[in-house]
């Protein structure tokens with residue numbers, strides 16, 4: 001049902017080289033274990049809130065959002081859930097690079113399709129090896145905030161929520177652009193990454209405050225790059 005055989009093969013062959021996907025490359029590592037712990041914590045939060053879609057964001061660039069998103073999507077899919085990873089970082093998309101996917105079509109293709117002629121399963125790609133579905137960003141538009149804030153985006157999310165158990169969005173940082181705030185109002189919850197010793201407290205406060213003002217549910221905080229810990233990720237809710 002999903003995509004062509006060629007697309008499936010592309011995703012399968014190339015994930016073998018996805019260096020950021022430590023949970024897949026080295027499942028016995030401390031880092032992979034940390035990602036599974038984060039999964040457990042989110043699953044607990046999910047029980048209470050019935051989370052179908054979540055957004056991963058942070059205060060500033062380079063805090064490890066995309067690395068977390070990719071690994072989280074993978075470990076969630078390992079439990080047998082039908083998981084879709086969406087690259088909603090329309091300014092600096094990386095999902096297609098991490099998973100070596102074709103990015104000529106993606107989220108932007110669906111949003112820009114005014115007459116609903118493109119069905120989501122024509123642009124979603126699947127990796128049998130990872131049991132993971134992908135919606136790459138698609139061509140980068142000049143007006144990402146406008147696209148993400150459109151009524152079409154809302155209806156796409158509703159459709160996707162009907163077809164997948166969990167949708168995980170990779171997004172830009174909160175204090176840089178308004179895109180993540182827009183997305184935060186659409187999804188069921190936000191996972192907030194804080195890279196320790198890298199981001200200033202003021203920026204973290206500013207970002208969390210803006211999420212609280214939107215009345216979004218913050219599912220939890222992931223501390224990345226924690227010194228003196230056995231792994232590099234630490235989850236706190």
Ligand SMILES: Nc1ncnc2c1ncn2[C@@H]1O[C@H](COP(=O)(O)OP(=O)(O)OP(=O)(O)O)[C@@H](O)[C@H]1O
Pocket residue numbers: 058060061062063064065066067068089092094171172173224225226232
């Ligand atoms: N704990 C860590 N230790 C060392 N390097 C890390 C760690 N977390 C992330 N990085 C590195 O930081 C860089 C940025 O990571 P990533 O792309 O996941 O961040 P991001 O928050 O998605 O960035 P952007 O805001 O640009 O989208 C990558 O080179 C990644 O390997």
Ligand SMILES: [Mg+2]
Pocket residue numbers: 065066067089094170171
């Ligand atoms: Mg990123």
